[in-house]
Amino acid sequence: MRKAITISVLFHVALLTWALGYFANGDKPRPVTKAPVPVDIMTPSQFTKVKAGKKTAKKKKTATPAVKKKKKIAKKKPVVKKHKKITRAKPKPRPKPVKKVAKARPKPKPVPKPKKPVRAKPHPKPKPVKVAKAKAKRKPVRHKTVKARPKPHPKPVKRTASRPKSAFDPENIAALLNKLPEKSAPAPKRPLAPAPRHQRQARVEPPSYGRRNGRDATMSANEIEAFKAQISQCWRPPTGGLGSRDLNVKLRIRFKPDGTLEKPPELANYSGSPFFRPAAEAAQRAVWQCQPYRMPKEKYATWRDMILNFDPREMLGG
Amino acid sequence: MTGGIFGVMAAAAAVPHSDLSFVALFLSAHIVVKIVMTGLLAASVWGWAVILDKTFTFKRSEKEADEFEKAFWSGQHLDELYQQLTQRKNRTLPAVFVAAMREWKRSVEGAKKLPGGVLMRVQRVMDNTITAEIDRLERRLMFLATVGSTAPFVGLFGTVWGIMSSFQSIAASNNTSLAVVAPGIAEALFATALGLLAAIPAVIFYNKFSHQVSRHVARLESFSNEFMAILSRQVDVRSQ
Numbered sequence: 175m176r177k178a179i180t181i182s183v184l185f186h187v188a189l190l191t192w193a194l195g196y197f198a199n200g201d202k203p204r205p206v207t208k209a210p211v212p213v214d215i216m217t218p219s220q221f222t223k224v225k226a227g228k229k230t231a232k233k234k235k236t237a238t239p240a241v242k243k244k245k246k247i248a249k250k251k252p253v254v255k256k257h258k259k260i261t262r263a264k265p266k267p268r269p270k271p272v273k274k275v276a277k278a279r280p281k282p283k284p285v286p287k288p289k290k291p292v293r294a295k296p297h298p299k300p301k302p303v304k305v306a307k308a309k310a311k312r313k314p315v316r317h318k319t320v321k322a323r324p325k326p327h328p329k330p331v332k333r334t335a336s337r338p339k340s341a342f343d344p345e346n347i348a349a350l351l352n353k354l355p356e357k358s359a360p361a362p363k364r365p366l367a368p369a370p371r372h373q374r375q376a377r378v379e380p381p382s383y384g385r386r387n388g389r390d391a392t393m394s395a396n397e398i399e400a401f402k403a404q405i406s407q408c409w410r411p412p413t414g415g416l417g418s419r420d421l422n423v424k425l426r427i428r429f430k431p432d433g434t435l436e437k438p439p440e441l442a443n444y445s446g447s448p449f450f451r452p453a454a455e456a457a458q459r460a461v462w463q464c465q466p467y468r469m470p471k472e473k474y475a476t477w478r479d480m481i482l483n484f485d486p487r488e489m490l491g492g
Numbered sequence: 493m494t495g496g497i498f499g500v501m502a503a504a505a506a507v508p509h510s511d512l513s514f515v516a517l518f519l520s521a522h523i524v525v526k527i528v529m530t531g532l533l534a535a536s537v538w539g540w541a542v543i544l545d546k547t548f549t550f551k552r553s554e555k556e557a558d559e560f561e562k563a564f565w566s567g568q569h570l571d572e573l574y575q576q577l578t579q580r581k582n583r584t585l586p587a588v589f590v591a592a593m594r595e596w597k598r599s600v601e602g603a604k605k606l607p608g609g610v611l612m613r614v615q616r617v618m619d620n621t622i623t624a625e626i627d628r629l630e631r632r633l634m635f636l637a638t639v640g641s642t643a644p645f646v647g648l649f650g651t652v653w654g655i656m657s658s659f660q661s662i663a664a665s666n667n668t669s670l671a672v673v674a675p676g677i678a679e680a681l682f683a684t685a686l687g688l689l690a691a692i693p694a695v696i697f698y699n700k701f702s703h704q705v706s707r708h709v710a711r712l713e714s715f716s717n718e719f720m721a722i723l724s725r726q727v728d729v730r731s732q
Binding site: 186 | 537
């Protein structure tokens with residue numbers, strides 16, 4: 175029996191030493207899983223570059239807004255007229271919202287167009303003119319249609335009254351106009367800029383896509399970058415799972431001026447994928463854990479209410 | 493900031509580098525898991541000791557039985573054979589033969605008339621020896637059976653405990669990342685691995701040995717029957 179015990183002990187010792195060596199080597203895959211991380215670390219610098227590129231693009235934007243101003247100034251008059259009409263003649267609601275939506279859409283379009291031709295700065299100038307013309311053409315048509323339908327509907331009136339304010343408030347437009355030139359110093363025509371801006375910050379609480387984008391330009395690439403870096407420190411998107419890399423999570427986040435969250439982030443999209451919930455929860459946790467955020471306080475209005483898109487592909491370097 | 497594409501990865505979370513080597517796994521384990529692991533390792537060591545011991549025992553028993561049967565049926569005089577065998581320590585088949593011969597000689601030698609009940613006594617002695625031999629062969633086999641049936645459960649217990657602690661660490665860190673969960677699960681699975689490591693050979697060899705024991709017992713009984721036949725023929729010859 176002694177012989178058997180000795181052999182058994184020796185056998186186990188040999189097995190354990192082999193296992194020790196084997197599992198020490200088994201550590202190898204771990205660095206591999208970590209490898210993507212340094213690669214990801216590289217991206218922020220690239221990202222800043224991208225943003226910097228956008229900065230230069232903004233210069234063009236500043237040129238385009240100038241064009242917008244022209245348009246808008248041109249529009250303003252008709253808008254004002256419409257408002258008057260609305261207030262006076264409540265009966266013509268249905269056609270109006272349609273027009274306004276139509277109007278609201280064309281505005282963002284001119285902005286992206288100039289972005290693409292980064293090289294050709296002169297282009298924007300002619301384009302806006304065309305757009306302005308086109309809009310000028312459209313407006314009269316609308317007016318006609320408006321006039322053509324004189325049926326009174328009380329309920330829609332309310333809608334029309336509320337919508338135009340959010341989507342079309344002329345004061346906001348003025349604020350936009352005022353703001354943009356601030357950055358692009360060349361325009362000294364608007365010395366009133368600061369004052370209306372403050373007003374606007376107070377007013378423009380209801381969020382909407384188009385406008386945020388417009389203001390987004392006012393946050394510098396570095397500030398955006400810093401914010402992203404801060405969140406990404408807390409964000410661990412769930413790895414593995416079929417198609418989990420394609421799970422974009424959109425969160426709507428409201429901030430208090432001190433950079434903390436006003437309330438827990440809300441989901442802004444949904445997917446039937448079984449991996450969506452963990453992904454969404456991971457994103458929500460990240461946002462919640464990382465507060466307070468170091469944000470430029472003077473630009474509170476630009477980040478007060480935002481929708482964040484969490485894209486695991488970029489996180490994982492896909 | 494709407495739809496801000498957000499995938500920039502700065503400083504990817506300092507994941508605590510946890511060593512997954514055996515020693516680290518063992519040292520970082522909870523005390524209960526440590527006890528389980530140690531117990532399973534001890535069971536494995538002892539189980540293999542039993543396995544090796546039984547292997548040697550059966551090999552030797554088979555060999556001795558073969559040699560004895562060869563000598564027994566070679567036509568050699570049984571008294572001579574008995575004299576030879578009493579010189580050494582006997583197991584299994586020779587032991588049965590020696591016990592029977594001793595009883596026979598005690599009864600027969602010096603008696604002019606064959607005492608009645610010799611055969612019965614010899615039969616008893618042989619049965620006794622066979623029982624003792626079976627007991628010797630089966631000794632410690634129950635340990636293999638026990639290890640084979642309980643080690644997986646013990647390992648499972650360690651695993652459950654380890655997973656419980658890993659869930660606690662999830663709860664404590666509010667983080668479901670693999671780096672938080674993995675060490676606990678690895679440690680837990682290590683316990684199950686040890687359990688299986690001890691149980692699998694134990695089950696295999698227990699089955700093998702129990703089969704060998706029953707075969708050997710059959711061999712002993714058939715020998716005792718044949719020897720009884722020989723002795724009863726002797727009794728008949730002498731009583732005529």
